[in-house]
Amino acid sequence: MCYNGGVCDDKTGKCICPPGFKGPNCVTACPAYSFGWNCEFRCGGRNLFGSSCNFVQFSLPDPFGISCISGRYGSGCSSGCPTGRFGADCLQECHCMFADNGCNSTTGVCNFGGCTDGWLGTNCQIPDVCPVGYYGLNCASMCHCNGKAACDKHTGYCSGRCAPGSTCVSWQCDSGYFGEDCSKACYCKDDTPCDAITGSCRSGLCLEQYQSDGTGICQFLLPVLSQPPKVEVDTTSATVRWEAWGSHPMDAGDGPVIEYTIYRSNPSTGSWVRVSTVQAKYQPPEGFSFLIDPLQQLTVYNFSVAAVREGDGGEGPRSPETTIRTEPQAMTIGTNIGLIVAVCALIAVIVIVVVVDYLRFRRFSKRLRPKSHSIASAVNMNSLAAYDNPLADDIPRNSVTMEGYDDVGNDANDGADAATTYEEVDLPWTKSLTVPIDQLSLGVKVIGTGHFGEVRLATVLLSDGHLKAAVKQLQVNAPASENERFLEEYRTLKDIGTHPNIVRMLAVAFHEDVLYVALEYLSNGDLRTYLRGARPDGGVGQSSLSDAKLLQFAFDVAKGMQHIAASGVIHRKVAAASILLDENMVPKISGFGLARCAEVIVEKPKKLFPPPRWMALESLKTNTFTSKSDVWSFGILLWEISSVGATPYAGIKSTSLGTRFENGYRLPKPDSCNDEIYGLMQQCWQENPKDRPPFKKVASILEGMAKGHKQQRYIQMSPRSETPHYLNIRPDQDDK
């Protein structure tokens, strides 16, 4: 947009400003009697022509040609502008509230009062509503909405879709994307580009597993199982059976199917829980089956299976479900003498076990007493040297010495006990992770406190040495629902598998009905605290945190979230406080306490609900959580990074957020980030979850920024000497 009579050069797209105005959009008025690209020439009293501006004409590039100085018109430029006019040859109209008083004939600034309705700016030449297709400061930037619709005047984002082949604010899709909003991925061989509008591969060749649909677009349809699984139950287990994808004429979509995911419902919340996957490679003639246990007796469960193709997002929808109730314990005392004898024998065994356990507990407590701050572990390093944990192979080798760790119980008397403390507990998912309790040494240091109590520094002995670990434990006396939540948290983490940007579970151990979970130790605390300390006024100093590092944080977290979303998990607590930093400052997603394995609508409990300031509109309004609500929260996390640790919506009550969001309110742009990164946040905060980019797209946009940070400043840390203009930190509103 060119103002004050400036015109746009149809070759370069740049504004050619009229005499008396300068700047990329001709908004800046030159001082009186001056003109030129930078107002460098003057006329009048002390001008370079040595004469008055009257009767002087100037030669400017087309389309102005010969014209008068601003504020003059007529042959020989001898007349001043009439009231209501200003600019070169007096061609511009004043837009002042008091029209009779007119405006300054050179600058257009109102002689009295402000602008008339619909106009803004120092000289009232900026329309209040940008013309269709423009947005931003002075309506100077172009937007690209589908159907040439208008866009948001501040952000450039379209209320509907972006024009095909554009991202609303840019005409170019990132490589590998096309279509409206550039939201569709194209799958061309060797990452060759596709047409930004149609999506057809320029090379005409598709990635393996994808087929051209005849128009040159490479795609596949997700495989759909049309039949519910058959389920047989007993008291505490269920056998789920299903036929291979494609066995039934109603099965739809494209193969090849590489595996199946088995789901069951969680009886207390009704949400879906991903139980396990079964490889599709070896197809048993009688169909597939999977045993799920343990289940609660006399409880109603739903079961479903989904077929999975190779690649990200290759899992099809869940099959129709089968609902069934587990059996009650069958006992017909009186009709079966043998059974009564068995029951008596069982009771006797239980009594013996309880007595033995009690005696062991007393002995164990005795061991604890002198060092009450730590839990015992009897480490016998020599005998365990050959222990092989498959996980250990891909664990970073932060091996430690045993100094500073309290091997309580590792004294002369305990040697014999150590071997007997290991107890097998029936949790199938822990199998590959379980280590004997004597391989775990709990340190004295409490490194944090979470919902399930203290988190302690520890070491765990795996195949090649002691690794530092953060250990959480489930209290024996925890209520059943808590128990379930704790187990759910770590089963989810186990299902997600390993990723460099997700906290890793090293091992689990059982001891006297306590479950210990050892996570890799992340020594640099959480990202929010780190960012706050790294503000130039925060003490750590600018040297510890470059703009590139801030972008890298965002990119790394996005990669981790892409992996979580691809595993079918919703995190529900994506926030800088949930990101922990390892010894090399690599961010790792943590805090899986609220994670779920499927789209969920939850009843709002009083505590343990996700932090509202990070929640998406639909989560606040209808308690609905999906991967796209995680994308919203990621947008808030990106804002936390860009504002170097500010509190979102500081000063605003979180109870008012839902209504504010519905009215279009969103977090403002931090001064420290540029339009492009704020644009990405805006995309994450689209009202309709479908309009938010998937994590794959978010990660690829951030990757582009991380690579291009030398050419462009996406996030700017203020130097120490400058007064930082960072947004507020309000610990009272941090939604801990």
Ligand SMILES: Nc1ncnc2c1ncn2[C@@H]1O[C@H](COP(=O)(O)OP(=O)(O)OP(=O)(O)O)[C@@H](O)[C@H]1O
């Ligand atoms: N792997 C780890 N390495 C280092 N410190 C950790 C680790 N895990 C947790 N902590 C510390 O312990 C604190 C509590 O962690 P925890 O995960 O229990 O918190 P939480 O917010 O209650 O999580 P959740 O909602 O998952 O239960 C964290 O804030 C952090 O300081």
